[in-house]
Amino acid sequence: MKRKLTQRGRERRAQLMERAAGLFAAQGYHPTSVSDVVESLGVGKGVFYWYFESKEDLFKEILSSSHHELRRRQQAAIGDEPDPLRRIELGMRASMSWFAENRHLFNLFGFAATEERFRPVLRQNEEVAVADVVKHLKDAMAEGHIPDGDPAVLAHALIGAGRHLARTYLYEANEPAEAVADAAVSFTLYGVNGRPRG
């Protein structure tokens, strides 16, 4: 598959993904047909299969490319900040603002978890995310900012907490991203340190 795409081709592809993500989130993956997607863009069906191997493939692409995008946001926010705990905070804030802008994706990830064939993508996203955080945590430990411990467990907890807060307060309760980010950061660092810093 892997076509070489022109600029225009890349735009078309992105357009299809975005439209599909919106429809999947609104109506569900299965209730949304490939026809729905292409018709809503006013193009023929061939277009779809020019850019994607299958509907399933498209969905997986959405899942992983969303994660890529989120990660780019985190990295941009972190820049070359030297303090590892501060890097974690910046990443968390960036994530929260991205979640806020992409609330509809919660449904997609929620759905993906219910079918076996999509779980591998979720797992892979997860691994990448954990590895990122683990890196900062190890640095923090090495530099003595936080007590030693299993960085993977901490990373999972941290990510899980952030995601849960996002889902609960951004998606379900519609709170402002700023406030949720504050809560997440505070909880995160508390948790990481084991107790409030005096």
Added chain:
Amino acid sequence: MKRKLTQRGRERRAQLMERAAGLFAAQGYHPTSVSDVVESLGVGKGVFYWYFESKEDLFKEILSSSHHELRRRQQAAIGDEPDPLRRIELGMRASMSWFAENRHLFNLFGFAATEERFRPVLRQNEEVAVADVVKHLKDAMAEGHIPDGDPAVLAHALIGAGRHLARTYLYEANEPAEAVADAAVSFTLYGVNGRPRG
């Protein structure tokens, strides 16, 4: 619809629901066909439509009847316990053990949230659950066990926390129900009281 069912009929119906719930949880709602369900029971396709109006109807039935069952478990556990906080604790423990036995339902509820037509059922379940807890909380406030506050907010928090812990530790991490129940109870009462009791 509303048929008069004999004993045998009620059993068949329950059997269909249980089998369908299992398949839906394992493969997803859409990928599971009505044929899958009836064939796995070795009965004709008509049987399904004798007991349910549609596949959608069956799924809604599963959602709400699961909630009914959970609630029966809570009520049985609570009995006529007079202390309202203790009632909450008993309810939480009962829920946790039910969650442990019905881990597969997490997938169903997760999926239900992704399609508009199923959300009303979820909302209704939620309302009932909240009302139950609110009752106990009001009693606890009236009797001076906990400070006054908005009982609905507390109830939501309590239920949300319990459900999240269950999903995280029972479903994803496979911890023993007992341990998770302890954590949930402790967290719950902390939260309710605003601080640890000395």
Added chain:
Amino acid sequence: MKRKLTQRGRERRAQLMERAAGLFAAQGYHPTSVSDVVESLGVGKGVFYWYFESKEDLFKEILSSSHHELRRRQQAAIGDEPDPLRRIELGMRASMSWFAENRHLFNLFGFAATEERFRPVLRQNEEVAVADVVKHLKDAMAEGHIPDGDPAVLAHALIGAGRHLARTYLYEANEPAEAVADAAVSFTLYGVNGRPRG
């Protein structure tokens, strides 16, 4: 099949036929299910198959028994009237009043003509009706009331005209039966004689 039926049995059977005729006329033969019929009477499905071999059989029964009923009405009206032309007139008037009372059957006969399997019943009804009229016409010719001619052709014309007038004015235009009968009788005798009797 041919069961020996008790009085109650005959009533049940008649009740089923009447209800079915009503539903068939209102919704169409195919869109009306056997379940519709029995449910609308609040009885089980077994009842239906106790009295009729099949849905098709029931419909044929309705067609031919309706015709029987009409014929009984005609014969009762004719009694032992000696004048053959008067017998035709009385038969026509009786038919018209029966048509008026059973307007809904037009739909059934109209439908029956569209499916091959029901046409034989219609044809048989037709033959009986024609034979009846032919008898009177032959008498009228023998007695010199009308000129000789092919009585079968005349009978067909006569029946066709009557039926068309009934459909047009009773069913579609909702005219009173009396008036339509007058028109039919007048037309009929005109036609038979070739010109008005001075």
Added chain:
Amino acid sequence: MKRKLTQRGRERRAQLMERAAGLFAAQGYHPTSVSDVVESLGVGKGVFYWYFESKEDLFKEILSSSHHELRRRQQAAIGDEPDPLRRIELGMRASMSWFAENRHLFNLFGFAATEERFRPVLRQNEEVAVADVVKHLKDAMAEGHIPDGDPAVLAHALIGAGRHLARTYLYEANEPAEAVADAAVSFTLYGVNGRPRG
């Protein structure tokens, strides 16, 4: 729906309609399945739903497009004939020859009258037909060719008579179209004038 069709597409669509009309007429609407139609053309099932929304939709299309075709025939026959009574005659003759070529449609229209959902289409066809004739009748009255009267009533009578003659003599008795047309025209003009023109 409303697709843009290529030449080939329009042909396919017409082919489907013609084949379906034939099968519906021969076997009845309900006994003819969508599979029957597509299989008899050796095409896939999806083709049907590419061109029609549903079986019901197709049937309605047949009903109204048949009427359109008949009307086109009438208009072609009438051309720019200036005499309104002559226009009616030409229309009647054209209709009769079209009826003769499309005898099978009698069954379809007969069936359509037996189910509520199809009656609106029949009614609409009727209205158009009546309006056409009314126009000519009004002209004829204005020009003094026929006495004043309610043109709608006359139009209904005229159409009804023509249709009945067609059904009786073309469809049931298989007479030649010419002869039936003569009879219809003669009857029609007699009727319109109230008596033969000297």
Added chain:
DNA sequence: AATGAATGAGGATTCATTCAT
């Protein structure tokens, strides 16, 4: 790159009919 057309397996649902009680 893109379109209209076509495929055909698969899915939900209906329903005439039969069966056990």
Added chain:
DNA sequence: AATGAATGAATCCTCATTCAT
């Protein structure tokens, strides 16, 4: 005579995918 339950073929329709142009 009658009921609730069961059967399973048949039906309409959908839709991911492919093809010809």
